[in-house]
Amino acid sequence: MSEAAAQPGASYPVTERNVPTRSRDRADYDRTMVHAILDEGYVCHLGFVRDGAPVVLPTLYGRVGERLYVHGSTGSRPLRAAGGDEGLPVCLTVTLVDGLVLARSAFHHSINYRSVVVHGTAYQVTDPAERALALDALVDHVLPGRADDSRRADAKELAATAVVRLDLEEVSAKLRTGGPNDDPDDLALPYWSGVLPVTRGYGTPIPADDLDPAVPAPGYLTNAAVRSGC
């Protein structure tokens, strides 16, 4: 683990690459903020370069301290590429949308959101203990408590699974909150102005067709459904 990850300060260092060209006032480097966004999301968009062109794919991720994990088939092209000594340069982005911001002017329409962008190099994880930790983190990231309540991967499944790590070193959050910022000249216009909150939640769990009706829905599942507020 790198020194930065072993002895983290309160904020990620600011680099040329993680300063946005637009809306710099919305950028945030606070680790607690970054971790909170990463922990609330569970789907990231992973970017890499293939044959000189960008590729962006959605995938699940898990976090353990200052390290993110992504997994997939050993046949996956990007995961194979991360297996080389030099790893795979990636950009991993997580975005949470919190609201639609409707201003009187089209120009000042916006979105309330919280996002994290991680620049770095992904490497395949080969240590069995770290791989086991990462796979548990991936399952528990989607639904906390699930890793202990499922059958963990056996040797054959582990052999088919590639795990890659990405250290949280060059990281920035970006966020917008609050209402619209209309120009003073527009305030008298007859258009509704404000925020339409965007909600995320869970519906009622759907048991598998082949589930024994005697198996109860676990607490972490019913808790998730209640937590959603829907």
Place this chain on the structure above:
Amino acid sequence: MSEAAAQPGASYPVTERNVPTRSRDRADYDRTMVHAILDEGYVCHLGFVRDGAPVVLPTLYGRVGERLYVHGSTGSRPLRAAGGDEGLPVCLTVTLVDGLVLARSAFHHSINYRSVVVHGTAYQVTDPAERALALDALVDHVLPGRADDSRRADAKELAATAVVRLDLEEVSAKLRTGGPNDDPDDLALPYWSGVLPVTRGYGTPIPADDLDPAVPAPGYLTNAAVRSGC
């Protein structure tokens, strides 16, 4: 507009770049399916290459037929790069998460999702009529009906706004639906198995602090809140 966009067939052509290496059975090239996914989402993750490294940023988009539009400040680095004669190679990805798939085995855990990946080259739009069309599409994509119910951009705002287009030519959708696919040997394990549906919706609109209380909430806003089911 390219010939492919002017005379679309029922499906996007399959190319070396839009065939996934994994789960090819989940790939779909049907235009109606692709359009439906693009129209349900409104935040994309746009990938491009900067100094040889990948960058992935969340941004809004709009669709007009077989063309997507993205906009931003004229000071934005990627939008400036798209202004060159050769445009900017991009990968634009939209992902909708529909459910968490909980199998008895950690290995068979999955996500029900629908995603679209567009490979191509983004070009700045300079024609005033197309720019106006694109900006309306961007506003209406987030909330249908809003473009006509807001003040459109004036000359100064237009001068500060870059619009880029990306034709839908090299496109694929990928989706997973249904319950978990457990191994037969795992069916007797005592773990709950099924799908936890993921919902997206809207909360109660929050009027701006400076909104005249006499301005009613427009129908497209209250319709959106009802439609969410939350």
